[in-house]
Amino acid sequence: MPTRADEPTPVVSVRGLRKSFDGREILQGIDLDVMPGETMVIMGGSGSGKSTLLRLMIGSIKSDQGSIRMFGQNICGMEEDDLNKIRLKFGILFQSGALFNSMTVAENVALLLQEHTRLSQEIIDIQVKIKLEQVQLRNAADLFPAQISGGMKKRAGLARAMALDPQLLFCDEPSAGLDPVTSAQIDRLLLDLTKKLGIANVVVTHEMDSAFTIADRMAMLDKGRMLAVQPKAWFERIRDVPDDELPSLSEDEQLIRQFLRGAAEGPLSERMSESDWEQDILGARRSVPGMRSVEPSRIVPQTEDEGLLQRLRRMLQA
Numbered sequence: 432m433p434t435r436a437d438e439p440t441p442v443v444s445v446r447g448l449r450k451s452f453d454g455r456e457i458l459q460g461i462d463l464d465v466m467p468g469e470t471m472v473i474m475g476g477s478g479s480g481k482s483t484l485l486r487l488m489i490g491s492i493k494s495d496q497g498s499i500r501m502f503g504q505n506i507c508g509m510e511e512d513d514l515n516k517i518r519l520k521f522g523i524l525f526q527s528g529a530l531f532n533s534m535t536v537a538e539n540v541a542l543l544l545q546e547h548t549r550l551s552q553e554i555i556d557i558q559v560k561i562k563l564e565q566v567q568l569r570n571a572a573d574l575f576p577a578q579i580s581g582g583m584k585k586r587a588g589l590a591r592a593m594a595l596d597p598q599l600l601f602c603d604e605p606s607a608g609l610d611p612v613t614s615a616q617i618d619r620l621l622l623d624l625t626k627k628l629g630i631a632n633v634v635v636t637h638e639m640d641s642a643f644t645i646a647d648r649m650a651m652l653d654k655g656r657m658l659a660v661q662p663k664a665w666f667e668r669i670r671d672v673p674d675d676e677l678p679s680l681s682e683d684e685q686l687i688r689q690f691l692r693g694a695a696e697g698p699l700s701e702r703m704s705e706s707d708w709e710q711d712i713l714g715a716r717r718s719v720p721g722m723r724s725v726e727p728s729r730i731v732p733q734t735e736d737e738g739l740l741q742r743l744r745r746m747l748q749a
């Protein structure tokens with residue numbers, strides 16, 4: 432695809448992406464570019480396809496049609512080994528941090544460095560300290576996830592997502608499950624870190640305050656269709672159009688305005704539990720017959736993604 436010489440290459444470029452489940456088309460031909468260093472917020476009501484799009488982009492499910500170029504390589508139809516290499520180039524912030532409960536915060540952050548680099552333990556320790564400092568968690572290094580608050584778990588998850596210095600981060604509902612003050616802190620931290628480090632950030636959220644705080648550009652999904660991909664200022668303008676000027680807006684713009692003014696996906700009606708989200712994003716269906724009261728993060732999700740599954744298994748055995 433021709434791009435102007437002065438335009439940087441997108442870190443993620445989605446074209447004509449289609450995905451059906453059980454004969455129902457969930458994504459109906461999605462186009463989306465994410466540029467280096469920008470925060471792209473994906474919005475849309477419940478069931479609009481946000482998580483499906485995210486799962487396709489991180490390679491945890493396969494598309495039916497279309498392409499997803501990540502760092503210039505099409506990941507659709509890619510062999511699992513190659514996909515795993517690409518996966519090392521981006522971080523994912525899971526809703527609850529997806530920390531391993533049997534490991535300390537520091538050990539959680541160190542995992543990927545131990546698995547995927549040849550750095551000495553000494554250097555890894557230093558790296559971990561730097562990551563924890565970046566998320567203001569130096570003092571919690573030796574605590575276990577059960578001993579820290581929801582906001583701290585999320586910050587630890589962020590430190591882990593950034594362990595391998597990715598240029599790209601994916602976050603699904605980063606402020607879900609947090610009180611407003613903590614959630615605003617997470618937003619500020621995300622914004623601060625991604626801007627300082629030049630990391631592109633793809634964020635799925637239905638929380639408008641959060642979206643308007645962190646976004647450079649926004650994308651609005653509705654029933655598997657992309658209504659608009661525009662700079663934040665464009666969405667602010669649509670949101671603030673007064674009632675008497677409604678007829679000047681297109682049908683899609685009116686839909687967008689309605690969504691921006693009164694989120695179609697309410698926090699009370701549709702909020703998933705933290706473990707549901709992990710299950711959701713991993714494409715996993717959790718069922719552990721005969722087991723009771725198992726901690727969610729000790730269960731290996733059943734995902735279609737064998738590479739990810741193996742990694743998780745190895746982590747759990749560690």
Ligand SMILES: Nc1ncnc2c1ncn2[C@@H]1O[C@H](COP(=O)(O)OP(=O)(O)O)[C@@H](O)[C@H]1O
Nearest residue numbers: 452453457475476477478479480481482483484
């Ligand atoms: N693995 C799956 N099997 C069948 N249907 C699915 C699956 N994943 C998602 N869906 C359906 O796709 C639609 C979009 O889901 P999702 O991407 O999770 O939406 P959102 O994240 O915007 O709420 C929903 O109707 C959901 O039920």
Ligand SMILES: [Mg+2]
Nearest residue numbers: 481482483711
């Ligand atoms: Mg979702």
